[in-house]
Amino acid sequence: MAQQTKQIPVSSIILDEDIYPRKGINHRRVGIFSENIRDGFKFDPIEVEPCPDKPGWYRLLEWAHRWSAFKSTGVEEVKAIIKNLDGNDPLLYAAAKAIGPKQLTEDEAKDTARRAYSGNTSLTSTDIGKAIGRSRQTVDLYLTDLRAVNQMDRDIKIFRLNRLGIPQDRMAKRLGLDQKTIHYHLGKMPMLANSLNGDLTRGFTVAQVAQKHSWTEPMVWSLALEGKNDHDRFKELGWGYCTWDKWEWNDCDKRFGDDWPGRIPAQMIAHILRCFSKPDDLILDPMAGGGVTPDTCLAMGRRCWAFDLMDRPETRPEIEPFHWDISSDQGLLWPVSAKGKPDLIIFDPPYFDKKAADYYKKSISGLSRKAYLEFLEAFFVLLKQNVKKTTRMAFINADWRDFQNKPAIEEKYKGGILLDDYLDVLKKAGWYHTHIIQAPMSSQRFNAGVVSAMQKKNILGVISRYVIVLGQEC
Incomplete structure (x- = not known):
């Protein structure tokens, strides 16, 4: 470990309780040290690390x-x-230093061990024991319940990834495990589902089972609906089926996906899956955002590979982090090397300019109009190169017009991105549409005050949204 010694201001040093192994400051000891300082006693340097x-x-x-x-x-x-x-773990380092002058109490040792393990589950009992001055067996006792929870959490993640058809090598990389461990845990999956299936059989609702076992509702739905056809799945989920080419919902189904900028209804994804895919088909969601697509795929019995800029390994292990970076020297790259190719792509990108401030700073939403369309064209070409000839794409987007504070009669074409522009870019990239489905956003997103102001100025708002379904043949 590298180190340097120098004079630093006392005011620049903090006591970070996250890495402090004791239960508090002993003011009697502080008083003794204060007397020593006044008497001119010289102490060895104190040890610090830069605040991260x-x-x-x-x-x-x-x-x-x-x-x-x-x-x-x-x-x-x-x-x-x-x-x-x-x-090296700073809490354990500080604990090892602390036991020199005075042994940690039993409560302090236990608390330190549990905090260290919670922060890094790869720490062994031996590593922790050496730092806190306790035996491996004692540390094992400290951590029994935490390890059980961690084990269950790991099993649930593996179950989720496996249900979505993510290969074992990518599971291992995503969860920081070796493939042998993944293979071992996959053998436990049937037993893991038994208790949940038992509760479902006894009449517990999906929501009750999810809460009882700390599973997400979409994962429990994947068990409850196993073996059912799409028609019955819709019925069980309480979704009416829209037979026509206009799909409209007042709100998103909050059981599926996270609260996210531009969140789309799971009902829309389910309709796309029902009309344009079959059970067990592989679905690709290249910009997965809040996870509506993988959640809906669980309920609809489809596999799903999902990617996004934002990495949330604890809450969204199935969404693998990836940046579609058109600015790199190599241009856009495909995120994985795999034999499997998607049967259907569901592409709901961050819309141009809308909510750009709410998205991650590298989101394509903040690009210029020209750069946004150039990205889409390059992206559609890349998709074509890496999917089957029979793969379909459902491209979800909306007209963009700069209607804010501008009466409809004053709006010009320049600067807008309309459905025609997307169709032109898609056709250039070799994708040809078979369906244009209206899936408007709810007008309820405009509050009464906004609507009143728009009415006074004859501003025409935008609630249009389309699902453009495409293939690769004319």
Whole structure:
């Protein structure tokens, strides 16, 4: 571990409770150290590390009581050893230092062990025991319940990824495990589902089973609807089937997907799946956002590979992080090397300019009109190169007009992106539409005050949205 020693301001040092192994400061010890300082006693340097999220600040690794004494006696600068822990756990490092002058109490040792393990589940009992001055067996007892929860959490993630058809090598990479471990856990999947299926058989609702077993509702739906056809799945989920080419809902089904900018109704995704795919087909969602598509695929019995800029490994392990970066020297790249190719692509990109401030800063929503359309064209070409000849695409988007504060009669074509523009780009890339389905957004998103202002100025708002379904043959 690299280190340097220098004088630093006492005011730049903080006591970070996240890496402090004791239950508090012993003020009697602080008082003794304060007397020593006034008597001119010289102490060894205190140990600190740079704060990871506060440049110019340091957090204590050792000698918290001496630091408190320095503050109380008005010392402005102290000699400090500034450590770079090179990936070592700072809590365990501080704990190992703390047991030198005074052994950690039983409560402090247990609390430190549990906090360290919660922060890094790959830590062994031996590693933790050495730091806190306890045996491996004692640490095992401290962590029994946490390990059981972690084990169950891991099994649930593997179950989810497996249901969505994600290959074992990608599961292993995503969860930080080796493939042998993944293979072992996959063998436990039938047993994992038994207790949930038992509760469903006894008449518990999907929501009740999900809450009882700490599963998401879409995962429980994947069990409850197993073996049913699409018609029966819709019926069980309470979704009416829209036979015509206009699909309209007042709100999103909140059982599916996260609260997310531009969230789309799961009912829309389910209609696309029912009309343009078959059970067990592989669905690709290249910009998965809040996860509506993979959630709906679970309920509809489809496999799904999903990717997004935002990485949420704990809550959304099935959405693999990937940046479709058109600016790289190699141009757009395909995210995985795999034999499997999607049967259907569901592409609901961040819409041009809409909610650009709410999306991740690298979102395509913030591009210029020209760059936005250039990205789409390159993206559609890349899709064509990496899918089957029979693969279909459902492209979801809306007209964009700069209607804000502008009467309808004053709007010009320049600057807008309309359905025609998307169709032109798609055709250039070799995709030809078979269906244009209206799926308007709810007008309820405009509140009464906004509607009144629009009416006074003859502003024509936008609630249009389309599902353009395409294939690769004319």
